[in-house]
Amino acid sequence: MLALIKRIYTSISFITVLIALGYGLVAILLVLFPIHFLDDFPRIAITDPDSIKFILSFTIGGIFTLTVFSYTMVMNVLNRSISNYSPRLIPLILHERHHQVILGASSGTIVYSLIMSVQVASDNSEKLSSFAAPLAILMVVICVFLFIYFIHSVSQSIHVNYVVHRSYKNTKQSIETLLKLKDGLNSSKEDKKEWVDSIAFETCGYLNYVRINKLIALSEKHKIDFKLEKQMGSFLQINEKVLSASSKLNDDLRNKVKRCLSVDRSEPMDVVEIGFKHLVEVAIKASSPAINDPGTSLIAVDYLVQLFILRKQIPNFNNYTSPNGGRLFFEMIPEETLKSYVFKEMENYMNNDPVLTEKLQLSKAILQ
Structure with a gap:
């Protein structure tokens, strides 16, 4: 729904x-x-x-x-x-x-x-x-x-600047949304035996949207911890477990929790990693012989560097804990892993262009 x-x-x-x-x-x-x-x-x-x-x-x-x-x-x-x-x-x-x-x-x-x-x-x-x-x-x-x-x-x-900036702006907003939760993001040991119930969907698609604040409110009210078993933006198979709970869920609570999750056929635009992926695709396609527009690739790389600088402000975490005791376990792709994916993908397609190769090296040095 x-x-x-x-x-x-x-x-x-x-x-x-x-x-x-x-x-x-x-x-x-x-x-x-x-x-x-x-x-x-x-x-x-x-x-x-x-x-x-x-x-x-x-x-x-x-x-x-x-x-x-x-x-x-x-x-x-x-x-x-x-x-x-x-x-x-x-x-x-x-x-x-x-x-x-x-x-x-x-x-x-x-x-x-x-x-x-x-x-x-x-x-x-x-x-x-x-x-x-x-x-x-x-x-x-x-x-x-x-x-x-x-x-x-x-x-x-x-204009390429407009299109790339829209993608950058959309990803920046997703990062800022997580930064608002920064005070509650932390890493704590997880007891794997405490998950006694789970949520699954009878349809396949992308985990498109998670209402974190609503899940936290349910966690506070019912004294239940939740764990997101799949990263936001991941593809879910039919009846694949997407969320675990530390206590049994009655039908009413189960429906409320399901309304906090969105599984859709469209690729999620509000997931941070998807925004990086789109800019990488723009940079790679612009550097291809068919398009031959290295200037667009340089613009996309500049915006990627700025997004990585913002992404670095999000600490490593595995859960969000509210001041009232609500807790949701979820994870993102670690910054270093994401950085490795992004630059390896671009280097694979841009290694024949000396200008782009030098730009990638300078960008990696900035992010050290």
């Missing part, structure tokens, strides 16, 4: 559909409860049915054209991202809220105009609000300005 809710909330269609429904609701309210406050301003009040039909038909045609053009531009950006960077960076571009707002405003304007067109074509067109057509014109003006901003945003999205 948590995975489904998160998938809906992070979907590109979530905000878009909400805005479109809002525009449709405004149209329905104007049909049911027409307002005529513009009757006192005859210069801007539009009550002639033929004029309203023309405005609404023009609005539908014009906004539909803008929407199609916007869709074409987005597809071009996605195609460029797949070709030059990494297909796994696509969710970072698609999930940008301002793109969803722009698409929602365009779709909502079409929905509004279609509903009002039905009212104009009906026998009750004389009851149509004098505010309906001017509102449609206002929506078109807003869409035009949003479209101008959209062009600016898309032109920014195709």
Whole structure:
């Protein structure tokens, strides 16, 4: 359930559909409860049915054209991202809220105009609000300005600095989330015999999201220790144990614990190690003969170094213990191991480029 809710909330269609429904609701309210406050301003009040039909038909045609053009531009950006960077960076571009707002405003304007067109074509067109057509014109003006901003945003999205920085920023936020728990992160001996119950899922996928604070709250309330058997971002097999508990879990508590975990088909974007992986993929792909863009590789390496500096602030740990006694055992890939994976992977593909080889050596020296 948590995975489904998160998938809906992070979907590109979530905000878009909400805005479109809002525009449709405004149209329905104007049909049911027409307002005529513009009757006192005859210069801007539009009550002639033929004029309203023309405005609404023009609005539908014009906004539909803008929407199609916007869709074409987005597809071009996605195609460029797949070709030059990494297909796994696509969710970072698609999930940008301002793109969803722009698409929602365009779709909502079409929905509004279609509903009002039905009212104009009906026998009750004389009851149509004098505010309906001017509102449609206002929506078109807003869409035009949003479209101008959209062009600016898309032109920014195709720049390598923007794409790589988005990946860096997303990973940085994940690291900072763990740093907020720094005071409770510690290493303590674990009694392997104390785990008497476990949680598994009847589906396979990636361990996408763990609500650490919620699990700690359950641990405090029920005096139970939890242990995450798989690292966040790992792939889970069907019925594979993902979480252990120090006491037996009743059905109600078991369901609450399951709601704290998310197993999804999509690769997790909020896991620290996944962010490093994406930047490594960008650096390697840019250095390949097909792309031949060592400048992008240098940029990706610079951001990786900065992320390692931030990652170094997280101490080695195997559990988080809250001030009230709640405890969750979980681990990350150790910093040195992660560093070894990252640089060995890049060195394997960049060893023929003297500039990139020197850059990797300098970066490793900085992180010593």
